[in-house]
Amino acid sequence: MTTLEDRLKNPVWYALQETHNKFLIEYDGVQFYNPEINNFGSFFQANKTLDAADKYSKITDTFFFVSEKDTPAVHTDKIKLEKKINGCQMILDQLIEVDLIDEITPLTEKHIEEVYDLIWLVMPGFYQKRGFEMGKFFGIFKEGKLVAITGQRMQTNDFIEISSVVTHPNFTRRGLAKQLIYHTTKDILNDKKLPILHTNKGNAAIPLYEKLGFKYTRDMNWWLYKKL
Known part of the structure; x- marks a missing residue:
């Protein structure tokens, strides 16, 4: 059973699973918003973000991964990190x-x-x-x-x-x-x-x-x- 605490720890993921499911684009277990709506991505397994980021970058030039603790991985010869924003909830x-x-x-x-x-x-x-x-x-x-x-x-x-x-x-x-x-x-x-x-x-x-x-x-x- 998914709790409120679970949802708060990965808000993009659960928003796309629930209320905003109609905006979901998914690649290999990594979830993104339709970039015409928003350019946020979410994940549970950071090793899966490599290929997913490549695929998402074909439909948008810039995007975010949002995570409490885990660091996403990307192919640095195709995608570069512009900046990391140290945020809080x-x-x-x-x-x-x-x-x-x-x-x-x-x-x-x-x-x-x-x-x-x-x-x-x-x-x-x-x-x-x-x-x-x-x-x-x-x-x-x-x-x-x-x-x-x-x-x-x-x-x-x-x-x-x-x-x-x-x-x-x-x-x-x-x-x-x-x-x-x-x-x-x-x-x-x-x-x-x-x-x-x-x-x-x-x-x-x-x-x-x-x-x-x-x-x-x-x-x-x-x-x-x-x-x-």
């Missing part, structure tokens, strides 16, 4: 109440371009437009312009990950991200699932997550690879 311990001052809007398909543009403005590089299909997105508008968002990314039967926490540079330090994370967390709790999130160690946002009731659970590392 946080889960909700006890939600701390927040006053919602700004109107929070559920985002729909008509907002896809705005979501994409805002994420690429603040965090250029990896978000795909079809990433919007992974879960719900919420936003705050100012003068008709989308200036802050939160979204949902990996999902299983037990948890939903909060991601895409982005605020336009002209609207930071106004508590928009705090309100959006709180709202998204409550929405996940209403679905009777555990809110989780991932971030890099040392991220300046970690104290905010902690103030909202999240706590560190484990390391979660991200290896970014690029096809040669």
